[in-house]
Amino acid sequence: MAARRNVNVGVLGHIDSGKTALARALSTTASTAAFDRQPQSRERGITLDLGFSCFAVPLPEAGAPELQVTLVDCPGHASLIRTIIGGAQIIDLMMLVIDVTKGMQTQSAECLVIGQIACEKLVVVLNKIDLLPEGKRQAAIDKMTKKMQKTLESTKFRGAPVIPVAAKPGGPEAPETEAPQGIPELIELLRSQISVPTRDPSGPFLMSVDHCFSIKGQGTVMTGTVLSGSISLGDSVEIPALKVVKKVKSMQMFHTPVTSAMQGDRLGICVTQFDPKLLERGLVCAPESLPTLHAAIISVEKIPYFRGPLLTKAKFHITLGHETVMGRLLFFSPEPQHFDREPQAASFDLAQEYLFQERYLSRDPATEGDQADDRAGQAPEGRCPRQQWALVEFERPVTCPRLCLVIGSRLDADIHANSCRLAFHGRLLHGLQDKGYAESALPALRVYKLKHKQGLVERAMDDYSVIGRSLFKKETNIQLFVGLRVQLSTGEQGVIDSAFGQSGKFKVHVPGGLSPEAKRILTPVPKKRGRGGPGEATRQEEGAERPEPPQHVTLSLSFKRYVFDTQKRMVQAP
Numbered sequence: 001m002a003a004r005r006n007v008n009v010g011v012l013g014h015i016d017s018g019k020t021a022l023a024r025a026l027s028t029t030a031s032t033a034a035f036d037r038q039p040q041s042r043e044r045g046i047t048l049d050l051g052f053s054c055f056a057v058p059l060p061e062a063g064a065p066e067l068q069v070t071l072v073d074c075p076g077h078a079s080l081i082r083t084i085i086g087g088a089q090i091i092d093l094m095m096l097v098i099d100v101t102k103g104m105q106t107q108s109a110e111c112l113v114i115g116q117i118a119c120e121k122l123v124v125v126l127n128k129i130d131l132l133p134e135g136k137r138q139a140a141i142d143k144m145t146k147k148m149q150k151t152l153e154s155t156k157f158r159g160a161p162v163i164p165v166a167a168k169p170g171g172p173e174a175p176e177t178e179a180p181q182g183i184p185e186l187i188e189l190l191r192s193q194i195s196v197p198t199r200d201p202s203g204p205f206l207m208s209v210d211h212c213f214s215i216k217g218q219g220t221v222m223t224g225t226v227l228s229g230s231i232s233l234g235d236s237v238e239i240p241a242l243k244v245v246k247k248v249k250s251m252q253m254f255h256t257p258v259t260s261a262m263q264g265d266r267l268g269i270c271v272t273q274f275d276p277k278l279l280e281r282g283l284v285c286a287p288e289s290l291p292t293l294h295a296a297i298i299s300v301e302k303i304p305y306f307r308g309p310l311l312t313k314a315k316f317h318i319t320l321g322h323e324t325v326m327g328r329l330l331f332f333s334p335e336p337q338h339f340d341r342e343p344q345a346a347s348f349d350l351a352q353e354y355l356f357q358e359r360y361l362s363r364d365p366a367t368e369g370d371q372a373d374d375r376a377g378q379a380p381e382g383r384c385p386r387q388q389w390a391l392v393e394f395e396r397p398v399t400c401p402r403l404c405l406v407i408g409s410r411l412d413a414d415i416h417a418n419s420c421r422l423a424f425h426g427r428l429l430h431g432l433q434d435k436g437y438a439e440s441a442l443p444a445l446r447v448y449k450l451k452h453k454q455g456l457v458e459r460a461m462d463d464y465s466v467i468g469r470s471l472f473k474k475e476t477n478i479q480l481f482v483g484l485r486v487q488l489s490t491g492e493q494g495v496i497d498s499a500f501g502q503s504g505k506f507k508v509h510v511p512g513g514l515s516p517e518a519k520r521i522l523t524p525v526p527k528k529r530g531r532g533g534p535g536e537a538t539r540q541e542e543g544a545e546r547p548e549p550p551q552h553v554t555l556s557l558s559f560k561r562y563v564f565d566t567q568k569r570m571v572q573a574p
């Protein structure tokens with residue numbers, strides 16, 4: 001096996017903060033200066049693709065294998081989100097590059113959000129310190145360091161190190177001989193912060209490919225990072241996006257031929273008779289291990305910095321694995337009695353019933369501006385469930401691993417507007433592979449809307465039945481409601497028995513019989529207009545003192561309607 005272990009360090013930050021300059025400075029410094037102990041392992045950072053470069057450092061422990069650090073230099077603009085989520089599972093540490101003269105900017109905040117979702121460790125790099133006036137440099141660095149520490153306070157990276165550098169002092173015009181500042185210190189810091197995560201060779205092979213090219217006389221090489229499982233020479237791999245299966249002819253790690261590789265390794269796989277132009281980025285996997293989905297059930301957690309609500313029927317950019325597609329959402333929550341139930345991170349229970357939501361229920365409605373008031377009436381007063389989900393329907397089918405990270409965003413939002421484009425994150429819990437999922441699979445998803453209807457009792461037919469009205473529209477098929485319970489305002493329970501006439505009226509059977517109170521209200525009293533002397537008038541005034549008896553008996557009906565029920569049945573609510 002290779003004598004090196006690989007870790008991936010994401011280089012993220014706002015546009016122009018100096019990410020690429022930093023990646024370059026790190027690779028060069030590491031391969032020429034302090035750690036230049038094994039000449040054969042000192043190749044300059046092999047640039048695998050625009051955003052990938054790497055360098056090797058010895059691990060602190062004596063006799064340990066060398067550590068290969070692969071820098072994933074992310075673009076600062078919209079496509080950042082796709083790139084970084086693609087590599088999210090393999091980024092072991094994130095470097096957040098901040099232009100020290102500017103501080104936190106819109107995309108620095110977005111990067112911080114992605115970092116919290118996708119990785120465990122963070123180092124904040126304050127770049128361009130050469131731009132600070134010399135006399136005030138240290139004071140300005142200290143001030144910005146404090147500011148950054150304060151920003152991190154409310155994140156999972158609380159207490160993460162902040163380090164000042166100048167990746168390219170003097171900027172683009174400066175001569176190449178101008179040495180970067182603070183880079184050896186940064187390498188030392190990275191070395192102390194990086195711990196090689198335990199890698200697991202089990203499970204189906206999955207690799208994220210970031211580069212694909214042909215080598216004359218050899219075949220087509222796909223380079224990338226192994227996300228899960230392991231692979232050996234001669235194994236078959238599938239390129240699911242193209243539905244192509246190929247045999248692995250040869251493999252290389254760090255320019256050295258290998259016969260096997262596993263999770264976390266950076267790897268080049270050579271196959272034959274495959275046009276490299278067909279694949280730029282994407283996934284390669286064990287044959288038939290990745291499903292292609294038309295829709296999915298995902299867990300949802302709103303990103304607090306996202307302004308505005310998450311509404312059912314809204315469309316978002318959905319990034320899963322390596323793909324970004326448009327998806328339409330439908331939110332749902334547990335039933336109100338289960339709002340406090342322990343969240344399930346890695347499974348979805350189709351046996352449960354769920355409550356439809358017009359919008360994701362936010363803990364902090366303040367972030368939703370004016371629209372906070374018209375919250376869907378489905379949540380019990382002010383309570384928020386501990387977990388929520390969404391059904392996502394994709395505009396085109398996507399291929400992605402089970403349980404993969406899902407990020408919802410508004411990538412078309414103005415990048416220059418000072419707002420976070422990332423809206424929510426979650427995990428893919430249940431994929432729907434059938435194109436006809438609306439008929440085949442969705443009816444099994446029991447998401448319901450709770451409906452309440454109010455009507456009136458028009459009159460009593462006898463002691464055990466009444467005629468109701470104003471509950472249904474004239475054109476409603478009352479047959480669908482037959483058998484549902486209604487509650488009378490006088491306390492009795494009734495059951496809808498049949499339609500009555502053509503005008504939306506209906507007959508209700510009251511099994512326990514009408515109460516005397518109901519009978520009194522429903523029995524028509526012949527109206528007697530005051531026709532007399534002063535004595536009569538006095539009695540009427542006395543009557544006015546007594547509380548008015550209710551004039552109506554109302555009827556209320558509560559039922560569930562399952563959103564995905566093709567027959568639109570109504571089911572009694574408890």
Ligand SMILES: Nc1nc2c(ncn2[C@@H]2O[C@H](COP(=O)(O)OP(=O)(O)OP(=O)(O)O)[C@@H](O)[C@H]2O)c(=O)[nH]1
Nearest residue numbers: 015016017018019020021076128166167168171172
């Ligand atoms: N003065 C000074 N300029 C720097 C430093 N680092 C980078 N720059 C300049 O800042 C500009 C942006 O640097 P890049 O490395 O391309 O920035 P980036 O973050 O990769 O930019 P995007 O990939 O477009 O988001 C370039 O003109 C660099 O020369 C620095 O330490 N000091």
Ligand SMILES: [Mg+2]
Nearest residue numbers: 019020074075
């Ligand atoms: Mg760049």
